[in-house]
Amino acid sequence: MMAMLLGPAAAADEDMASEAADISPVTAERAPPRYADMTAMAARLSGWTPEAVADVAGILFEVPADGLPNQDALAEALLDGARPFDRRAGLAAQALLRLAGWLEFGLIDQDTLELRRLGEDEAAMLVRRLQAALETGRIRAAIDESRPQVRDYDILRAEMLRVLALRPIWPHIDSGASLGPGDAGVRVDQLRARLSAEGLLSHDWREGQAYDTRLATAVRRYQGRVNLSPTGRLDQITLRQLNISPEQRIAQLRANLEQRRWRTRQLGYRHIWVNLADFRLEAWEDGQLAREHQVMIGGQASSTPEFSEEMQYIVLNPWWGLPSGSARPRFQSIRRNPRIVNDRGFRIFDRSGQAVSVWEVDWSRWGRDWPYRLSQPPGPTNPMGEVKFIFPNRYNVYIHDTIERDRFVRTRRDFSAGCIRVRDPLALASWVLEGQADWSRDRIDAVVAGNTPTVVWLDRRIPVHIAYWTVVGDSDGQVRYLHDLYRRDGRVIDAYSSAFQRISAEPAGFGSDLSGRVVSMRH
Numbered sequence: 001m002m003a004m005l006l007g008p009a010a011a012a013d014e015d016m017a018s019e020a021a022d023i024s025p026v027t028a029e030r031a032p033p034r035y036a037d038m039t040a041m042a043a044r045l046s047g048w049t050p051e052a053v054a055d056v057a058g059i060l061f062e063v064p065a066d067g068l069p070n071q072d073a074l075a076e077a078l079l080d081g082a083r084p085f086d087r088r089a090g091l092a093a094q095a096l097l098r099l100a101g102w103l104e105f106g107l108i109d110q111d112t113l114e115l116r117r118l119g120e121d122e123a124a125m126l127v128r129r130l131q132a133a134l135e136t137g138r139i140r141a142a143i144d145e146s147r148p149q150v151r152d153y154d155i156l157r158a159e160m161l162r163v164l165a166l167r168p169i170w171p172h173i174d175s176g177a178s179l180g181p182g183d184a185g186v187r188v189d190q191l192r193a194r195l196s197a198e199g200l201l202s203h204d205w206r207e208g209q210a211y212d213t214r215l216a217t218a219v220r221r222y223q224g225r226v227n228l229s230p231t232g233r234l235d236q237i238t239l240r241q242l243n244i245s246p247e248q249r250i251a252q253l254r255a256n257l258e259q260r261r262w263r264t265r266q267l268g269y270r271h272i273w274v275n276l277a278d279f280r281l282e283a284w285e286d287g288q289l290a291r292e293h294q295v296m297i298g299g300q301a302s303s304t305p306e307f308s309e310e311m312q313y314i315v316l317n318p319w320w321g322l323p324s325g326s327a328r329p330r331f332q333s334i335r336r337n338p339r340i341v342n343d344r345g346f347r348i349f350d351r352s353g354q355a356v357s358v359w360e361v362d363w364s365r366w367g368r369d370w371p372y373r374l375s376q377p378p379g380p381t382n383p384m385g386e387v388k389f390i391f392p393n394r395y396n397v398y399i400h401d402t403i404e405r406d407r408f409v410r411t412r413r414d415f416s417a418g419c420i421r422v423r424d425p426l427a428l429a430s431w432v433l434e435g436q437a438d439w440s441r442d443r444i445d446a447v448v449a450g451n452t453p454t455v456v457w458l459d460r461r462i463p464v465h466i467a468y469w470t471v472v473g474d475s476d477g478q479v480r481y482l483h484d485l486y487r488r489d490g491r492v493i494d495a496y497s498s499a500f501q502r503i504s505a506e507p508a509g510f511g512s513d514l515s516g517r518v519v520s521m522r523h
Contacts, residue, residue, distance in 0.1 A: 036123035042097045044127050047134045048089035053078050055139045056092040060099070064164065065157040066147070067254030068102055069503040071095065096139070100126045103146040106261040107503070113495035115502070148260040150267075151289075155473025156260070160253050167246040171197050175243075179234040184210040191215070191234055194242050195222060225480045227279065229411050241483065252481070254500065255493045256471040264308055268463035272311070274399075274420060276304050276468045277482040279413045281399070281422055283431050289475070291431055296402065296413040296421040303486045304418055306468050309391040310461040314429055316447045316454040317378035318388040318400070327374040335363060345382075347375045378451045386448040387425045389432065391464045399464070401425040414485055420466070432462060 057078040060071035074095055078088050101118045104126065109116040118126075126146070133142035147153060171193040179188060188211050195201040201218040216232035223230040226241055234242075244252075267273070273282045276297045283291040298304040322330065334340050341348065341358045348356045351371045361372060376382050385401025395418070402421040407413065415421070422428055426444055433439040436459050447454050470482045470489050484490075 033117075034120045035117045036120045038097060038118065038123065039094065041123045041127055042090070042093040045093040045097070045131055045134060047131075048085075048092065050085065052134055052137070052139060053085075053088050053092045056096050059140060059143055060095060063099065065160050066103065067160060067257035068099070068107065069500050071099075096130055096143075097123070097126060100130060100143060100146045103143065103148075103261060104265075106258055108258065108495055108499045110262040113492070115499050148263060149265060150260050150263060151475075152473030153257070153260050155477055155479060156253060156257055156471060158477075159471075159473070159479040160250070160257070163246055163249050163253065166197065167250070169197075170246040173234075173239060173243055175239070178236060178239075179211055180232075181211050181213070181216055184208060188215070191219070191242075195219070198222060224411065227277070227411055227482050227485075237483075241481070244481070249481070251493045251497055252489060253471055255489060255496045256469055258496050259467070259469055259492065263467070264463075264465065267465060270460070271463040271465060272399075274464070274466045275472060276306070276466065277470045277485060278472055278480075281420070281428070283428065291428065293425075293428055294408050294413070294423040295399075296404075296407065296415045298416050298418040299414045300486065302416070302418045304397060304416070304420060304466065305395045306466050307393055307395065307397075308463060308465045309393045311389055311391040311432065311458060311464050312461055313390050313455055313457040314432060315388045315390065316429070316444065316456065317386060317451055318382070318384045319378065319453055320376040320382050320384045322374045322376070330374055331366075331370075331372070334358060334361075335366075345376055345379055347377060349373050349375060378453060385425065387429050389422075389425075389428070389464075397466075399425075399428075412483070412485070432458070435459075 057075040060075035060078070063069070063071050074091065077083065078092055078095070080088070101116075101123070105118065105122060106116050108114060129142050129145065130139070133139045171190060173190040173194055174187050176187055179191065185208075188209070189207050191211075192201060192205045192209075192215060195215075195218045196203050196205075200221050201215070219234060219238065220230040220232040222242070223232075223238055228238055228241065267284070270283075270285045273284060274280070274295060275282075279295055279297060281293040281295045282289055283293075330340075330346075334346070338358045340346070348358060348361065349372065350356050356372065365371065378384075378386075381403065383403060385403055387401050389399040391398065397419050399420045399422050402416075404415065404421075405423070407415055408423045426441070426448065429444055430441040433444070433456065436456075439456060468486065468488055470484050471479060472482065473479050
């Protein structure tokens with residue numbers, strides 16, 4: 001553990017340097033990946049029995065719950081006693097290895113969104129796991145081990161089965177004007193039917209009944225569930241959300257299940273999880289949810305990216321080193337009204353790190369080789385607030401406090417310039433520094449009561465995972481479909497649907513393996 005007390009210029013330099021250090025592009029060449037020959041790898045699985053082949057068939061019948069391509073035809077072929085057993089065992093080996101790969105790493109590649117191919121090391125790891133399962137008769141347990149170890153994966157699997165069953169009777173609401181208390185008619189009846197299907201309204205309503213307080217409450221609950229403003233009125237954005245078809249919901253569920261399969265399997269004994277679409281931060285410890293915090297995220301023009309990095313230190317009473325995009329318009333304002341510098345507490349530094357008076361700025365260099373940067377010391381007007389959590393990354397995105405705390409009352413909280421603003425940040429800082437000598441909550445409070453910037457390095461780094469998931473399962477087993485604020489779902493859904501259809505169109509459900517060769521079920 002180490003804490004550093006920083007003076008004004010040094011603090012600004014430290015923050016700016018730590019952020020700039022991670023934006024240099026990686027230029028080192030990487031060796032091309034070595035892909036596995038899936039047919040050869042599957043052939044290593046030995047010790048097949050009729051019971052084991054039947055177990056694989058039973059598992060394949062269940063894969064629609066995982067949002068994966070239907071494998072019923074292949075499962076039926078494995079149970080077809082008219083086929084030679086050695087052929088059925090060979091097909092079972094290939095099907096089992098391919099399914100384990102899909103569950104462990106995903107059907108498509110996270111970066112390219114193309115069909116994912118297993119690397120040699122990945123396939124070898126799965127073969128070892130599956131061979132041990134064959135020897136102990138625990139094939140289903142091995143497949144369960146390949147599923148993502150995130151808390152809501154099984155909740156989403158159950159939701160997939162529910163939507164598949166509900167699809168034939170999915171209620172629809174006709175388009176039209178917004179609805180509110182006092183309105184009546186067919187569209188109000190349709191709204192009640194739709195909310196009843198969502199489990200938000202009991203089924204004991206009557207046709208023709210007016211839009212009443214009970215219905216408004218159900219609408220408000222639905223709006224809160226999907227992170228829309230809870231007005232209790234059926235406005236146009238709520239209507240569009242309610243009228244998402246079952247086919248669209250299934251595609252969205254499939255994509256979200258796939259996104260779970262992309263996540264780092266070892267999230268960390270102590271880690272922080274942020275779901276941007278849910279405006280929520282979670283602190284996890286030993287598989288248990290330790291803390292939850294509301295967050296603000298970037299607006300659509302400055303959307304917060306998705307990535308994973310390790311938190312290395314926190315800064316109490318941080319300086320704000322303005323990024324170039326924010327500094328330039330402020331310099332223009334300062335040029336028109338130099339008093340802004342003193343009014344807002346800004347500091348101006350030249351390239352050498354020396355403080356410069358606003359009256360010493362050489363405005364003739366504006367637009368060419370501008371040598372100045374703008375910073376703001378700790379204080380009541382500093383947008384960083386009282387604490388900043390640093391996990392160096394190429395996006396220069398961090399978690400920090402805010403002076404606009406009153407905006408946390410809003411349901412939709414996309415107010416930042418890209419960073420993540422957290423509610424009750426000192427409680428999060430206390431959790432981050434838990435067990436670290438001399439950094440009790442009282443000590444944290446004492447430091448932030450002053451205005452001295454203080455850096456506290458973590459004894460143990462904490463992984464920070466930032467995701468964008470529009471379907472989430474809560475601890476009570478309920479599923480919430482969130483508003484796609486950044487409109488990121490479409491690209492993933494389209495890519496996954498394309499890969500899904502390609503696999504589903506293969507002859508008899510098993511046409512090509514991940515190495516690209518055709519593997520026919522027929523003999």
